[in-house]
Structures are given as structure tokens and as C-alpha cells.
Amino acid sequence: MLHDTIAVIDFGGQYAHLIATKVRRLHVYAEIRQPEDPIEMYRGYKGIIISGSPSFSAFGEDSGYTKAIYDLPLPIVGFCFGHQEIAKHYGGEIIHGGKEWGHTELHVCADSPVFKGLGKVEQVWMSHFDTVTSVGPDFEEIGYSKLGAEGDVHRFAAIASEKLKRYGFQFHPEVDDTVNGETIIRNFVLDICVCRPTWTMDNYLEEQVRRIRGRVGDDSVFLLASGGVDSTVTAKLLGMAIGPERLHLLHVDNGLMRKGESRKVLETYKAIGLGQNLHFVDASEDFLAALQGLVEPEDKRLAIGNTFLAVFEREARRLGIEDHLLGQGTIYPDTIETGGTKRADTIKTHHNRVPLVEEMIARGKVIEPLAELYKVEVRELGETLGLPRKLVWKHPFPGPGLGVRLLCSRGESDTTEFERIVPEVKKAAARFGLEAEVLPIRSVGVKADLRAYEHPVLLSGDAPWEKLRQAAGTIFRDVYGINRCLWNLGGGAPRFFRPLAAGVTRERLDLLREADAIVMEGLYRHKVYDDIWQCPTVFAPIEIDGHGRELVIVRPIHSERAMTAAPARLPDTLLAELKASIFALPGIAGLALDITSKPPGTIEWE
Numbered sequence: 001m002l003h004d005t006i007a008v009i010d011f012g013g014q015y016a017h018l019i020a021t022k023v024r025r026l027h028v029y030a031e032i033r034q035p036e037d038p039i040e041m042y043r044g045y046k047g048i049i050i051s052g053s054p055s056f057s058a059f060g061e062d063s064g065y066t067k068a069i070y071d072l073p074l075p076i077v078g079f080c081f082g083h084q085e086i087a088k089h090y091g092g093e094i095i096h097g098g099k100e101w102g103h104t105e106l107h108v109c110a111d112s113p114v115f116k117g118l119g120k121v122e123q124v125w126m127s128h129f130d131t132v133t134s135v136g137p138d139f140e141e142i143g144y145s146k147l148g149a150e151g152d153v154h155r156f157a158a159i160a161s162e163k164l165k166r167y168g169f170q171f172h173p174e175v176d177d178t179v180n181g182e183t184i185i186r187n188f189v190l191d192i193c194v195c196r197p198t199w200t201m202d203n204y205l206e207e208q209v210r211r212i213r214g215r216v217g218d219d220s221v222f223l224l225a226s227g228g229v230d231s232t233v234t235a236k237l238l239g240m241a242i243g244p245e246r247l248h249l250l251h252v253d254n255g256l257m258r259k260g261e262s263r264k265v266l267e268t269y270k271a272i273g274l275g276q277n278l279h280f281v282d283a284s285e286d287f288l289a290a291l292q293g294l295v296e297p298e299d300k301r302l303a304i305g306n307t308f309l310a311v312f313e314r315e316a317r318r319l320g321i322e323d324h325l326l327g328q329g330t331i332y333p334d335t336i337e338t339g340g341t342k343r344a345d346t347i348k349t350h351h352n353r354v355p356l357v358e359e360m361i362a363r364g365k366v367i368e369p370l371a372e373l374y375k376v377e378v379r380e381l382g383e384t385l386g387l388p389r390k391l392v393w394k395h396p397f398p399g400p401g402l403g404v405r406l407l408c409s410r411g412e413s414d415t416t417e418f419e420r421i422v423p424e425v426k427k428a429a430a431r432f433g434l435e436a437e438v439l440p441i442r443s444v445g446v447k448a449d450l451r452a453y454e455h456p457v458l459l460s461g462d463a464p465w466e467k468l469r470q471a472a473g474t475i476f477r478d479v480y481g482i483n484r485c486l487w488n489l490g491g492g493a494p495r496f497f498r499p500l501a502a503g504v505t506r507e508r509l510d511l512l513r514e515a516d517a518i519v520m521e522g523l524y525r526h527k528v529y530d531d532i533w534q535c536p537t538v539f540a541p542i543e544i545d546g547h548g549r550e551l552v553i554v555r556p557i558h559s560e561r562a563m564t565a566a567p568a569r570l571p572d573t574l575l576a577e578l579k580a581s582i583f584a585l586p587g588i589a590g591l592a593l594d595i596t597s598k599p600p601g602t603i604e605w606e
């Protein structure tokens, strides 16, 4: 290995990715390993971190991972589930029970290098059901937890064997709510594993350029350039490594882009010195034809993906570059998710792993220079490459674009569960002084790492933002079958919703483009664009109280990796402007702000 590296064993959820990101921030490389990876794959690491798990219990049943890691002469630390596993492996005991959740006090009760720089009492974040009740002979308790002065003592919240260099924490050092979590991770990685912090972006850039030159040789590279952060950074990096004359960029207008986006993308590539072999094709008719009559989101995604490939093959032949290497902007979480893991959340289909691409990968014809990076690191690399800030911090936009955000319907009301759900929802919302209606459609969400199609609720009434958030955070827990809350910006509480039959048409797309452009322009003008991770604007074909054809849903969110998200508050003046401008568009039935976090909602609707 070129750099000192830590292995992070991924037991699901987003824990492992969060841990890896935190380690990499120390300029030490971290790689995700799957529990079933054979011991040979652990060669060369300087230390191992066992992640927490949303679904595994260390109690009783065998959680089936490569236990031979414990025979390696490497420091190992486990967080939450990993902590329990380490305790168990070395002769400790675990029970079901002793649950702790949320901010908790950690009382440090022994000196340990892993706690260097910490106080005697630290705020940590707990989220567990099982508990360690004793440790084996080589281990000692180095911290216990307690909720305030009155709280019960929970023993063995932190354990260590300095001799074996094994550590376990019942809390999650990787989450920001553990105030000194980064110090603990730093102590483990830099002091205990003795990793040298050489993994800097400058070094990475230099190494990647060398690697790309070695890989490409005298060949040329063909890259689909969407204009998104990942493909733009890939293009710039490839251009730097092999020279713009051997880099062919193809921008496809699939008709599902934002307003004026294709024109801006072409201007951008020229402005960053990649205009030499820049090709453009307007394939919007191909995509519209392929989408005609489709309603189900996965059918639409598949049609878009297949059309993309057909256009790609056709254009590559036309340009005579079909033998070039294919460049892709695949980033690390996608590499991991499609690497066959059973646990990663498979909420979207990956176009960079369709059979044609798989076959090209097998023939060694694909080059993915960002495959080791998280999004935040791609952005850092973009800055290191000198790309303009506006490009590097552009909001993510899904490959299938507005095709995902333009909801389609057969016009059938889905109200089978309403008899139970509606009274429960109204009661739950009334506690917050809000009126509530359940929409007769379903939207996608994510619960326990799986997709869930459930009903959204539309809340109406004036309430402060915090109260709205509380309502949104409570209702989906109180009422089974609900996964989203919207806040009605359209005035009084609507009474009657009728889903309309609607597919993907140019008219609907153009109208959505207008609404989306109004929202994006508003975010810029009110200087909130940079605070927000992403802000989809969605059309649901619903008539409200006998009026209009589209319910417009605006979904501004804060996020760090898109795996979880919190609704973002927009300034009241911006909301008022959006209301005026969006209702001025033809056929608008209503306007709502999606105030759901992820989970239970996803970022996109579909």
C-alpha cells in the first residue's frame, strides 16, 4: 500500500462510511471491508475499525465475519456493535437490555492513550439495545456511562486491552454528537496504529496523474460529461493527465436536464480548457419516445438507462471513438454499493454498472479515477485542480434528472388504508395545532435501509419552523404507513385531492423546468444555495379541490453524504416569492415544502 491504511469493517447503515471519512480527514487512507472478506484481504493495513450496525446484535447468534482478524498483530477498535463483538471475542458477556439512546455522559475511569486529551466527563452519543456486562481477563473498563447526576451507571462503555491493543466503545465516536469523537479516532489512528498522515489531496492528485498515464498509455479516453461535479472533476483530472487532445467528451441532452443546463455545461467545459474534443448531441426525442406511457419509477429509470447506452454506442460509432477507454466518474460509495454488499442501501439503480459497462470493465476498458473518493473529497480534488468554486459546490443532480422528479400516475386513487390512517394522522397533527390531509398517492422513502412506498401527509396551518419539524418527526412514528410530511404553502387546508393520469411529456417537463429554475434562482438570490446540499423540485399530478394539474413539491435539504438528510429552512421572504412565481405558472394545483428528514423520506421523490 502506498499510504498507511485503516480497514473499516462495514456492518451496515452509514456507520462505516462515516468512520472512513473521519479517518481520511486525518490524511490517513481508510478502506471499507465487508465482514465476509477473507483474511488475505487484510494484508497491509495498519489497524482495523469494526463499525456499528443497525441490524446486527452481538448477543447470542453468530454475526458471521472473519474472526481471524483477531489473530492479526494490528490494533483493533470496535464502535457499538463492534465494541460488543470485541468484548465477546475476548471472553466478556453481553445481554439484551441496558438500552441507551442519545446524548450521554462518558466518565473516563482509567488512563489510556486512546483517551489522550479528553476530560474526565465527556459527551458521547449512544444508540444501542445490547450491553456488555463483563470483560475477559486481558481487558479493563476505561469508561462508564451515566445520564446526568441522577442517571444509572452503565458499566463497560469503554474497554481496553493495552497489551493486545484492542479497544471498544459502546458509543459512536464517529458522529458529531460525540464532542471529542475525532480526538479518540485520531488517538487510535495516529498514536496507536502509528499511521503517517501522508494521504493529502496534493499527493493524491500527483499519484492519480501517474496512475492514469500508466493505465491509458497511448490510448485515448471517451467520457460522458453530464456537467455534474463528479464528471467535471473526472474530466479535468483526465485532461491534466493525458492532455485534452486525447480526451473526448460527449455531452448528451437527454431532455431531462434543468432549464438551459446543456448550454451552460458546454460553456463550462470550454472555459476550463476542455473544449478541444467536446461533442454534443440533443437526444431528447429518443428519451421522450422511450419514456412514453411509463409510470413506474424503476421502469422509467431502466428506459432512461437503456436509451443512454443506445445513444452512447451510436455516438461513439459516429465519432469513431468506440475503441477508446471509457472514463466514468464513479465515486467510492457507488463502488462499495455495487461491489455486492448485502447491506448497503440500494435505493437507486447505478447506470455506471449496467451489463455493457460491466463487460467493458472485464475487458479492462473502463477507467474510474474517482473510484476511491467520497463526494467531499471529489470536491476537494476539484479545488486542488483549480476548478471554479461554483462548479465544485454545485448541487448533486440525479443521472435520470427530471425524469425522476416528474412523478407519473395512472390516475387511480390509492386510499385502501385511509379509514385507519386519516383519523390517526389528523389526531397526531392536531397536537401541533395543524390540519392534515393524507395524499392518495405513495412516495418512496427509506426505512431500516429498505425502500418503502407510503403515503405523504400535507400539513396546513401557521406554525413556527421548529414545531413543523417536530410534527414531521413525530407523525411518521405515530402512524404506520406514513413516510413524509409536506407543509402546504398554498393557503388554507385543501379538502379534495384527485390523482390524474399523467406520463412524461415535453409539456410537463418544460413546466417542471420552469418551476425548478424559479426555485434555483431563488436559492442563489437569497444566498442560501451554498448552505443547502440539494433542492429537488417535484411535480405530482394531482388536482386539488377541483383545480390545477400539478402539486409542486420543493425539497431543500442539508446533508453531508446524501445517506441521511435534514430538511433545510428557507427564508420566509423566499417562500413568499416562490409562492407568487410558481402559482403564476399554468396548471399549478398546489405548492408544498417537503419537511421530512431521511430516513424516513429519501432525498428524491420518484
Ligand code: XMP
Binding pocket: 301, 347, 348, 349, 396, 397, 398, 399, 400, 404, 534, 562, 563, 598, 601, 602, 603, 604, 605
Ligand atoms: P435518495 O433519493 O436515495 O438520493 O435519498 C440520494 C442521492 O442520490 C441521488 N439519486 C440519484 N442519482 N440516479 C442518480 O444518478 C438516480 O436514479 C438517483 N436517485 C437518487 C439523489 O439526487 C441524492 O443526491
